[in-house]
Amino acid sequence: MRPSDNDFDAVVIGAGFSGLYMLHRLRDTLGLTARVFEAADDVGGTWYWNRYPGARCDSESYFYSFSDRLSEELLEEWTWTERFAGQPEILGYLQHVAERFDLYRDIRFGTRVVAAEYDETSGRWSVRTDAGERATATYLITAVGCLSTTNLPEFPGRDSFRGDWYHTGLWPHEGVDFTGKRVAVIGTGATGVQAIPEIAQEAEHVYVLQRTPNYDIAGGNRPMTEEDGRAIKDNYREIWQTTRETGFGFPYRTPERTALSVSDDERRQIYEEAWQRGGFRLGTTFNDLLVDEDANETAAEFLRARIRERVRDPEVAELLSPRDHPFFTKRPPLENGYYDTFNRDNVTLVNVRDAPIQEITERGVRTADGEYEVDTLVYATGFDAMTGTLFKIGIRGRDGLDLREKWAKGPTSYLGVTTSGFPNLFMITGPQSPSVLTNMPVAIEQHVDWITDCLRHLRERGADLIEPLPEAERDWVDHHDEVTATTLLPRANSWWVGANIPGKPRSLYPYVGGLDVYRVICDRVAARGYDGFTTG
Ligand code: N01
Numbered sequence: 102m103r104p105s106d107n108d109f110d111a112v113v114i115g116a117g118f119s120g121l122y123m124l125h126r127l128r129d130t131l132g133l134t135a136r137v138f139e140a141a142d143d144v145g146g147t148w149y150w151n152r153y154p155g156a157r158c159d160s161e162s163y164f165y166s167f168s169d170r171l172s173e174e175l176l177e178e179w180t181w182t183e184r185f186a187g188q189p190e191i192l193g194y195l196q197h198v199a200e201r202f203d204l205y206r207d208i209r210f211g212t213r214v215v216a217a218e219y220d221e222t223s224g225r226w227s228v229r230t231d232a233g234e235r236a237t238a239t240y241l242i243t244a245v246g247c248l249s250t251t252n253l254p255e256f257p258g259r260d261s262f263r264g265d266w267y268h269t270g271l272w273p274h275e276g277v278d279f280t281g282k283r284v285a286v287i288g289t290g291a292t293g294v295q296a297i298p299e300i301a302q303e304a305e306h307v308y309v310l311q312r313t314p315n316y317d318i319a320g321g322n323r324p325m326t327e328e329d330g331r332a333i334k335d336n337y338r339e340i341w342q343t344t345r346e347t348g349f350g351f352p353y354r355t356p357e358r359t360a361l362s363v364s365d366d367e368r369r370q371i372y373e374e375a376w377q378r379g380g381f382r383l384g385t386t387f388n389d390l391l392v393d394e395d396a397n398e399t400a401a402e403f404l405r406a407r408i409r410e411r412v413r414d415p416e417v418a419e420l421l422s423p424r425d426h427p428f429f430t431k432r433p434p435l436e437n438g439y440y441d442t443f444n445r446d447n448v449t450l451v452n453v454r455d456a457p458i459q460e461i462t463e464r465g466v467r468t469a470d471g472e473y474e475v476d477t478l479v480y481a482t483g484f485d486a487m488t489g490t491l492f493k494i495g496i497r498g499r500d501g502l503d504l505r506e507k508w509a510k511g512p513t514s515y516l517g518v519t520t521s522g523f524p525n526l527f528m529i530t531g532p533q534s535p536s537v538l539t540n541m542p543v544a545i546e547q548h549v550d551w552i553t554d555c556l557r558h559l560r561e562r563g564a565d566l567i568e569p570l571p572e573a574e575r576d577w578v579d580h581h582d583e584v585t586a587t588t589l590l591p592r593a594n595s596w597w598v599g600a601n602i603p604g605k606p607r608s609l610y611p612y613v614g615g616l617d618v619y620r621v622i623c624d625r626v627a628a629r630g631y632d633g634f635t636t637g
Contacts, residue, residue: 111556112228112238113137114214114494116204117146119529119545120244121195122171125202126553133556136236137204137244138228140213144199146246148191151292152272153481154299157322159291159435160540161380162186163333164352166194168341170546175201176337180330185322185380185435209234217241218497219524224566226525239565240556242527243491247537247611250489252482252601254287258460266478269296277477279303285310285466285473287458288481290596294434296481298442308473309443310453310466313431313594314423316404320435321379348615350535350543353385360387360396372403384429391429391588391613401428411440417450426593432537486596487532487610488512498523508532511599511606515569515577515633516623518548524568527552533581535616537597544616551623555631564636573633584614 110133113120120137121144127135141149158165162181169176175198182190199205209230216229219241226241251270253259267277269292279300285308286297293309294317301307333340343352360368375383383404389396405422412418421443442448456469465475488508496504502522507513514520517534518527529548530536536544559567585591590609594600598607612619626632 107234107236108225109134109136109236109238111135111240111242112214112217112226112236113242113244114217114228115139115146115244115246115249116141116144116199116208116210117148117244117246118167118195118542119246119549120144120146120208121198121202121204122167122545122549123242123244123529123552124204124207125171126549127556128207129202130553131556131560135207136238137208138212138214138230138236139208139210142210143192143196144204144208145192145195146244147248148188148195150249150270150272152188152274152276153267153269153292153296153479154277155295155297155437156188156269156272156292157183157185157295158187158191159185159320159381160351162190162325164340164344164350164540165191165542167198167542168344168546169337170341170550171198172202173337177334181325183322183324184329185320214494216495216497218501219499219526221499224524240525240527241496242529242552243494243496243531244529245490245494247487247530247541248484250485250493251480252485252489253480254482255603256458256461258462261463262461262465262478263463264465264476264478266480268480268482269293270484279477281305282476283474284308284477284479285475286479286481287453287466288483289313289315289434290481290483291432291434292483293481294436294439296479297448298436298438300479301442301445301448304447304477306447306449308449308451308466308475310451310458310468310473311420312453312457313425314421315431315434316401316423316428317408317434317436317439318381318383318404319376319379319407320437321377322437344540344543345547345620346617348617349381349385349538350540350616351381351385353382355385355388358387359389359393360399361389361393368399369403372400376403376407380435381433384433391590394427394589397427397429397589404428408440411444413444417443420450420452426595427589430590430593431595432597483596483601485602485605486537486599488605489602491528491531496523496526498526509606511608512610513574513578515574516619516626517577517612518552519567519569519634521569521571521574524566527555532610533577533612535614535619536611538611538613539616547616547620547623551627554627558627558631559636562636566637567631567634568636569634576633580614581609581612584612585609588613
């Protein structure tokens, strides 16, 4: 029973994929009371905020969605129109889910949680919002996404710019008209690669300010046909089952073969076929691309050759070719016309690695090479990933311990979903869980289902507290670090290792052991009565 209108069994922060599914499970599976707080004015999370031109999902729509774990009927009813869905369609999908499962009524929109404190006397979490509202709950569940705090670099003079400026992650709802404008885009990650071709079609001139070139993979977006839709619906059980059995949460498996075990011709053919099919398949062609430098270089060189084929000016092609990090040690963007954009007369690639940005001026951007005068500045500069938003909430556990203090040298968690000193706190796709190295909805469902089972277990035993043991946490961190060290991922200065944010502790933030392996570990912990946790 709910003692008052502000006391709940669970408070959930965020109403994107994870918050929606968590709310459904809490309410409809467990029969608990729950309140979701969401800073935006609607559901959607990432897909609410990221409305920049060209925003679309880099995972194929038919498996970037909720699975049969949520509803078989929904899978039958919903039809995607494109192979890689655009932002408006994904947002529409999440709005549909929220309506269909009657989730809206328990979500408080336009409300940001600004403090969350654990009270040892009552054994409850107390949260405060920017609207001055207070709520308490037995369980605090963060569903804040991994990429929800934008990174706006502290360039000198940033506020002096007289033109319009935008961050891609906080794009205006009414859109931006670039017609006749001189535009500078800072950043060539997955976002910049999607936005730049679209902006270039409208703008008078676009300066693309690139610090690090990426290995962009062919996107291969196209409309979904009726046959595509039928084939997916006829096979969804198998599709979703496969996503749960693979390391990346995709419905296709990485073959048991290494890149150097096949002839050069065969390897080229395998890469070519994956390239033609588009999407992340190229990363799953061989099982040693992430662990063997020589194997990795074969994929890297295949991709550099594609750049040389596409970009007419050899100097520009070379500048677009990554040389300083192995393939897939930074998240490879998917491109739909990105490289061709550099054959346009109104696009200039600017190397801000060799001639770094010195300051933002009233008129544009000054680099070591000179000033680029523009009307509009677009920051495609990414996010303070994985911990940025958790820290902003102001989470305090036992003895007032601030999560920021506990993680000052880098996150330490048990299974990436809990952390000691913070009882009854669950972090969906938290640091040291597979999260961003997988197809997110599959990772989200695994976490939400695991948390749901855990809460059921507690309630069946009349327990109302769960907290990881420090030694279990240490073991998980050790395992996480050992797995990381076997891969090439630490070689790159990526946001995956926190390198994009000055002063952020360097560590691999997601878990690279694979979602399949991780699932088995989590299931084993549960089967052993929540091994590594104390309950009471
Ligand atoms: O951000 P990023 P993003 N001076 O951090 C540059 C997901 N996503 O928004 O590489 C100059 O990857 C920075 O340069 P460098 C996806 O997981 C998903 O593009 O650090 N440049 C880089 O080029 C992705 O990985 C979809 O040298 C500076 C860029 O800004 C994640 O979001 C679609 C700079 C930032 O790239 C983040 O992607 C889009 C500086 N001071 C994105 N600071 C889907 O399909 C930063 N940069 C689901």
